[in-house]
Amino acid sequence: MIEVEIISGRTLDQGATVEEKLTDEYFKAVNYCELSEEDFNALNLSEGDRVRVKTDFGEVVVYAVKNKDLKKGMAFIPMGPYANMVIDPNTDGTGMPQFKGIKGVVEKTEDKVLTVKELIEVI
Amino acid sequence: MAEEVNIICTFCGSVCDDVQFDLEKFKGKKFCKLGSSKFSKKERIKAPMIDGKEVSYEEAIEKAAEILVNAKRPLLYGWASTVNEAIRLGVLLTEKVRGVYDQCASVCHAPGTLALIEEGVPGGSLGEIKNRADMVVFWGSNPMEAHPRHPVRYSVRAKGLLIKDRKDRKVVVVDVRKTKSANMADLFIQIKPGYDYPVLSALRAIIKGEEDAVPEEVGGVKKEQLKELAEMMKSAKYGAVLYGLGVTQSRGRDRNVENAIKLIQLLNRYTRWIIWPMRGHYNVVGAGEVPAWEAGYTYAIDFSRGYPRFSPGEFSANEILQRGDCDAALIIASDPAAHFPKVSVKHLKKIPVIQIDPFPNMTTLLSDVVIPSAVAGLEAEGTAYRMDGIPFRVKKIVDTEYWSDEKILELMLEKVNELQR
Amino acid sequence: MLHIKNGIVIDPKNGIDAEKMDIFVKNGKIVEESEVKGDVKVIDASNKLVVAGGFDMHAHIAGSKINVGREMRPEEMRTVRLVAGKFRASIGRVLLTSPAIGYEYAKMGYTSAFEAAQPPVGALHTHEELDAIPMIDKAALPVFGNWHFVLKYVAEKNWEKLRTFIAWAIERTKGFGVKVVNPGGVEAWMYGGNCKSLDDEVPGFGVTPREIITALIQETENLNLSHSVHLHCNNLGTPGNYETTIESMKLASKFSNDRRQVLHVTHVQFNAYSGSSWRDVGSGAAEIAKYVNSVDNITIDMGQPIFGHATAMTGDAPFQFTLHKLTGARWSNKDSEIEGGAGIVPIGYLPKNPIHALQWAIGLELGLLVDSDKVVLSTDYPNGGPFTEYPYIMAMLMSRKMREKELERVSPYVQKATGLAAIDREKTLFEVIQMTRSLPARVMGLDSKGHLGFGADADIAIYNFDPLTVDVTNDFETVYKVFKTSAYTIKGGEIIAMNGELVKEVWGRTFWVDATSKVEMEAIESDLDEMFSKYYSLERQNYGVEESWIKKPERLVMG
Structure with missing residues (x-):
C-alpha cells in the first residue's frame, strides 16, 4: 500500500467518448489510475493489474497504468464516475467539490473493475 | 451530390468555426479528435420514455411538467451543452416552478465567478491573444487534451498583428503534473498540488520588489525559477494567463483565481496582461450569461421565494443534492451521474429525474422521464458563446426527427403554465 | 383604439405648450379624430399632463x-x-x-x-x-x-x-x-x-x-x-x-x-x-x-x-x-x-x-x-x-x-x-x-418618436399633474414624485402601465439602419477577407447578426 495525492482531470480519450458513456470506449477511457514509475513498481504491478484506491470519501477499483511523467506520490484518474467515487465532495461553501488534490492510498487488488452500469447500482 | 458546408463546432469552449463538413461522408475537415467524435454518428436515445417505456414527445413532456409542478423545489441543472434560446426558456421555467437553476460551471469554472465578484476580471478576446500576446501562461490548464485546437488557432502557434512566428511568443505551462501541454511549452514549472495560491503570492511579491519576503522554495518551485518567471512576465509586452480546472478544482479554488487576478492587476501597472478561464463546454458561457441578464446571477440561483437568490454554498447542485434539498430534478445537456461526487448522485437516485439529452449517459440510467433531443450545431441552430464570450449562431445542417431543446422546453413551459392555471 | 380625453398636452415638436386637447390612437399610431370610430377605449385625462413617451x-x-x-x-x-x-x-x-x-x-x-x-x-x-x-x-x-x-x-x-x-x-x-x-x-x-x-x-x-x-x-x-x-x-x-x-x-x-x-x-x-x-x-x-x-x-x-x-x-x-x-x-x-x-x-x-x-x-x-x-x-x-x-x-x-x-x-x-x-x-x-x-x-433621426402629431407612434405618457395649476418651481417634490410613475404609459397604442403598476407585457421593436444601398461593397471585399483571415479569430462568414435572429426587427433603409 502506498500513499498518494489524487488528481482527476480531462483526457483526450475521455473527451472523445463523453457522449458515448455506455460504450466500452468510454469505460476504457475513465477506468484507470496513473501512477509514477516508482509507485507502480513498489506495488509490484504490471500492465492490466487492478488497484483499489481509497480516500476518506470512498473507494474504487480501477486498472493501474504507469506514467513516467508523474512524480512519485501522485495518482491521476480521468474525470468521471470512477474518480468521483473517491474525490472530496465538500464544497467549502463554493459549490465546487474538491476534484483535485485528495489524499488517499493505493493497493493492489484482485477485485474486478465494475462497469459503468454496475457502478451506478452500488452508489 | 457531395455537399460541403461550414459548421461551427459545438464541443469545447474553443467553438472552432472554420470546419468544412462533408454531408455525404459525414466528416469534417480541420476537426480535432474531440470535434470529429462530436460530429460522428453514435448511439442515440431512441425515443421519449417514461419509466423505460417508449412514449410520444407530448406525453413525456406532460409528465415532466407534472413532476416539476408537483415538486416543492425542483433542481434544473446542466445547460452548458445547449444553446441560449433553450437556456433562456430554462430560466423562465425555473422561475415558474420556483426551483433552483444551476449549470455545469458549478463544477468547472464557477470559482472564477466568485473571484470575479471579489476582483473583477481583466480579460480579452482570443483574437487579441492571437494578435498581440508575446507571452502565454497556461496555469492548471491542459489545452492539448481539453481544447486541442486552441494552441493553433488562438494561443501558441497562432499568428496575428504583432506575432508573426511561434518564436515571437513565450509559452509557459504551470501544472502539478507534466501534461501533454507541457511538451509544447518553452518553460514548464511543476508545482506541488494545492500550492497555486502561495506560488501566485510569491510572484506578486517578487514583481512588487519584495522578493526578500519569498523563501527559497515555494510550492515545490525554487525561488530562482519564480524570479525568472516574474521577470519574463514583467518584460512581456502583452501577456495572457489562461487558467484551467487545476486552479478551480483544487485547494483554494476561488481564492486561487482571485490571487491570479491580483497578479494581473499588478502586472498592468508595468505592462499589459490579461487573464481568462479555459471554459470547457461550448456554451457554458451562455449557461451563465443568459441567467445573468434574465435573473441577475450566473449559477446556483434559487427561485423558491418567487425571485432569484444566489448563494453557491446553498443553491449549487452539489450542495442541494448532498443536503437532500430538492425533490425532483430536470437534467439537460449534462451528465451529473457521471460527473458529480458519489454522495450527490446518491440523492439523485432517490428523486424523480427528467433528462433531456441527445445521447444516453449515466444519468439516463437513473432517470424517470427521458426526452431525447436534437444535437445543437448539427441538427438544431441557436446561439452559443465561445469561451471568451464571443457569440456565434451555431448551425443546423441536417434534418432530424428529434425535437430541439428549445422546442421541448417551449412545450414544457406551456404545459407548466396550464397545470398552474 | 384609444381616445385620450381632455388632457393637457405638451408636445414641443408640434409647438403645443400645455393646451387642453384630445389624442386619438389607432393601430399603434396617433391619428385624427375622424379615423377613430366604434369600439374606442376612452381615457379621461382631465387635469393630467399628456406627453410623448x-x-x-x-x-x-x-x-x-x-x-x-x-x-x-x-x-x-x-x-x-x-x-x-x-x-x-x-x-x-x-x-x-x-x-x-x-x-x-x-x-x-x-x-x-x-x-x-x-x-x-x-x-x-x-x-x-x-x-x-x-x-x-x-x-x-x-x-x-x-x-x-x-x-x-x-x-x-x-x-x-x-x-x-x-x-x-x-x-x-x-x-x-x-x-x-x-x-x-x-x-x-x-x-x-x-x-x-x-x-x-x-x-x-x-x-x-x-x-x-x-x-x-x-x-x-x-x-x-x-x-x-x-x-x-x-x-x-x-x-x-x-x-x-x-x-x-x-x-x-x-x-x-x-x-x-x-x-x-x-x-x-x-x-x-x-x-x-x-x-x-x-x-x-x-x-x-x-x-x-x-x-x-x-x-x-x-x-x-x-x-x-x-x-x-x-x-x-x-x-x-x-x-x-x-x-x-x-x-x-x-x-x-x-x-x-x-x-x-x-x-x-x-x-x-x-x-x-x-x-x-x-x-x-x-x-x-x-x-x-x-x-x-x-x-x-x-x-x-x-x-x-x-x-x-x-x-x-x-x-x-x-x-x-x-x-x-x-x-x-x-x-x-x-x-x-x-x-x-x-x-x-x-x-x-x-x-x-x-x-x-x-x-x-426618428420622426415617428418623441411627439404626438398625426402619424407618430402611439407611445404616450400621462402624468397625474396639471401643468396649468402646479407650480414647478415651488412644488418640486410633487414634480419629482409625479414623474417617477406615470398615470398611464401607452406603448404602440396599448396601456402597459398604470400608476406605477404594470398592466401588460409587450415587446417593442429593435431599430436598425441599412445604408448598404448607398455604397458598393466591392470596394472593401478583399480587405474584409484579408483582415478576417489575418487578424480575427473567427471566420468572416460567421460574423454578424441576421435580421431573422432578432425578435422584432425594424429596418430603416437610408435613401
Whole structure:
C-alpha cells in the first residue's frame, strides 16, 4: 500500500467518448489510475493489474497504468464516475467539490473493475 | 451530390468555426479528435420514455411538467451543452416552478465567478491573444487534451498583428503534473498540488520588489525559477494567463483565481496582461450569461421565494443534492451521474429525474422521464458563446426527427403554465 | 383604439405648450379624430399632463458590459422589485435584469431606450439582451473609433472604403449608428497607453484622434445616416479635459445637416472639467455650454451623476483602468479582437465628496446652461447612476429652490469650483419634455418618436399633474414624485402601465439602419477577407447578426 495525492482531470480519450458513456470506449477511457514509475513498481504491478484506491470519501477499483511523467506520490484518474467515487465532495461553501488534490492510498487488488452500469447500482 | 458546408463546432469552449463538413461522408475537415467524435454518428436515445417505456414527445413532456409542478423545489441543472434560446426558456421555467437553476460551471469554472465578484476580471478576446500576446501562461490548464485546437488557432502557434512566428511568443505551462501541454511549452514549472495560491503570492511579491519576503522554495518551485518567471512576465509586452480546472478544482479554488487576478492587476501597472478561464463546454458561457441578464446571477440561483437568490454554498447542485434539498430534478445537456461526487448522485437516485439529452449517459440510467433531443450545431441552430464570450449562431445542417431543446422546453413551459392555471 | 380625453398636452415638436386637447390612437399610431370610430377605449385625462413617451437615447442596457457588471456585482442584484407572477421577477438596485429594465422604464413613462455601445463582434449578444427587455423600443450603437478598418482607412485617407465599411458594419451588427469611444486611445491601451489629446498618435497606424473623428463625421454625413456620429471624447475623467471636448466639437464645424446635428457629444459631464489636477479641478461646463449654444450642428447629453450607487462601464478601457487605480475597486477589462475594448468598475457618488459633488454640479450646469434644443437629459446609465432618477434631474432643472436645498447637503467645494449656485435659470416644463422626448428623437433621426402629431407612434405618457395649476418651481417634490410613475404609459397604442403598476407585457421593436444601398461593397471585399483571415479569430462568414435572429426587427433603409 502506498500513499498518494489524487488528481482527476480531462483526457483526450475521455473527451472523445463523453457522449458515448455506455460504450466500452468510454469505460476504457475513465477506468484507470496513473501512477509514477516508482509507485507502480513498489506495488509490484504490471500492465492490466487492478488497484483499489481509497480516500476518506470512498473507494474504487480501477486498472493501474504507469506514467513516467508523474512524480512519485501522485495518482491521476480521468474525470468521471470512477474518480468521483473517491474525490472530496465538500464544497467549502463554493459549490465546487474538491476534484483535485485528495489524499488517499493505493493497493493492489484482485477485485474486478465494475462497469459503468454496475457502478451506478452500488452508489 | 457531395455537399460541403461550414459548421461551427459545438464541443469545447474553443467553438472552432472554420470546419468544412462533408454531408455525404459525414466528416469534417480541420476537426480535432474531440470535434470529429462530436460530429460522428453514435448511439442515440431512441425515443421519449417514461419509466423505460417508449412514449410520444407530448406525453413525456406532460409528465415532466407534472413532476416539476408537483415538486416543492425542483433542481434544473446542466445547460452548458445547449444553446441560449433553450437556456433562456430554462430560466423562465425555473422561475415558474420556483426551483433552483444551476449549470455545469458549478463544477468547472464557477470559482472564477466568485473571484470575479471579489476582483473583477481583466480579460480579452482570443483574437487579441492571437494578435498581440508575446507571452502565454497556461496555469492548471491542459489545452492539448481539453481544447486541442486552441494552441493553433488562438494561443501558441497562432499568428496575428504583432506575432508573426511561434518564436515571437513565450509559452509557459504551470501544472502539478507534466501534461501533454507541457511538451509544447518553452518553460514548464511543476508545482506541488494545492500550492497555486502561495506560488501566485510569491510572484506578486517578487514583481512588487519584495522578493526578500519569498523563501527559497515555494510550492515545490525554487525561488530562482519564480524570479525568472516574474521577470519574463514583467518584460512581456502583452501577456495572457489562461487558467484551467487545476486552479478551480483544487485547494483554494476561488481564492486561487482571485490571487491570479491580483497578479494581473499588478502586472498592468508595468505592462499589459490579461487573464481568462479555459471554459470547457461550448456554451457554458451562455449557461451563465443568459441567467445573468434574465435573473441577475450566473449559477446556483434559487427561485423558491418567487425571485432569484444566489448563494453557491446553498443553491449549487452539489450542495442541494448532498443536503437532500430538492425533490425532483430536470437534467439537460449534462451528465451529473457521471460527473458529480458519489454522495450527490446518491440523492439523485432517490428523486424523480427528467433528462433531456441527445445521447444516453449515466444519468439516463437513473432517470424517470427521458426526452431525447436534437444535437445543437448539427441538427438544431441557436446561439452559443465561445469561451471568451464571443457569440456565434451555431448551425443546423441536417434534418432530424428529434425535437430541439428549445422546442421541448417551449412545450414544457406551456404545459407548466396550464397545470398552474 | 384609444381616445385620450381632455388632457393637457405638451408636445414641443408640434409647438403645443400645455393646451387642453384630445389624442386619438389607432393601430399603434396617433391619428385624427375622424379615423377613430366604434369600439374606442376612452381615457379621461382631465387635469393630467399628456406627453410623448420618454426616449432614453444613451444608456447601457444590453450586452456584455452590463452583464459582466451584473456578474461582478451580485450586491447590485439583491433589491427585489417584483416577485414572479403575472410578470417576470424583477430585481436590481441600479444594475437591473433585462425584464426589470423594461418594467422600470415603462413605469416611468419611457417607451424607448437605446444601447449606447455595442461591441461589434459581440453584436449578437447585445441583440439577445435587447430581445429580453420587454415593454420598450430599442436599438444599439456599434463602436467604431478604434476598429482597425477605420484606423487603416483613415491612415490611407481612403474615404470611399471608410464609407463602405461603415455601411457594412452597421448592417452586420444590426446597429443604428456610429458610436465613437476615445478614438485611438483604446488601441493605444493595447500597448498600455492612451490618446489624451486630439493629436496623440495611435500606435501602429500613424493617425490621430483628430483625423479619426473628422473622417467619421465626414463619411457618416456622406451616408446621411439617421443619427450623427455619437462621440465619447478623448481624455474622459481628467481635470482640464473640457478643452479637449471643445476642440473635438470644433471638428464638426465644417459639416452641416438640415435634419439634425452632425455630432452628438455624449455624457459631457465626464468631459467638462477645468483645472490641472484633482486638487484644483473645477467646472468647464460654462465654456462648453457657450460653445454648443453658439453653433447649430452639435447636440450633447448630460451624463448626470445621481448620488448613490453606480457602475462605470464604457468602451474607454484605459480610463476604466485609471479609475480602478484611483479607487482600488474591482476592475473588469475586455480587449476585443481588432475592434477596441471596454472596462467596468463599481463606483458611487457621495454628496459630501468634493469630486462627486463637483460632477453632480457640472451635470446640472450643462442641463441648465445649454439650450434645451441641444441638451438631452441622461445619466449615461449606469455610469452616472439609475435612469429611474430622471425625474430628479427634471425637477432640479425646473426649480432653483430645489437646487438651493440640495446644495446645502453637498460638499461646499462646488460653491467655489462651479457656477451652479449662481445660475438663476429655471427650465420650463416644456423644455424638460423637449429634453426627454422630442430632442432625443430628433438627435436619433426618428420622426415617428418623441411627439404626438398625426402619424407618430402611439407611445404616450400621462402624468397625474396639471401643468396649468402646479407650480414647478415651488412644488418640486410633487414634480419629482409625479414623474417617477406615470398615470398611464401607452406603448404602440396599448396601456402597459398604470400608476406605477404594470398592466401588460409587450415587446417593442429593435431599430436598425441599412445604408448598404448607398455604397458598393466591392470596394472593401478583399480587405474584409484579408483582415478576417489575418487578424480575427473567427471566420468572416460567421460574423454578424441576421435580421431573422432578432425578435422584432425594424429596418430603416437610408435613401
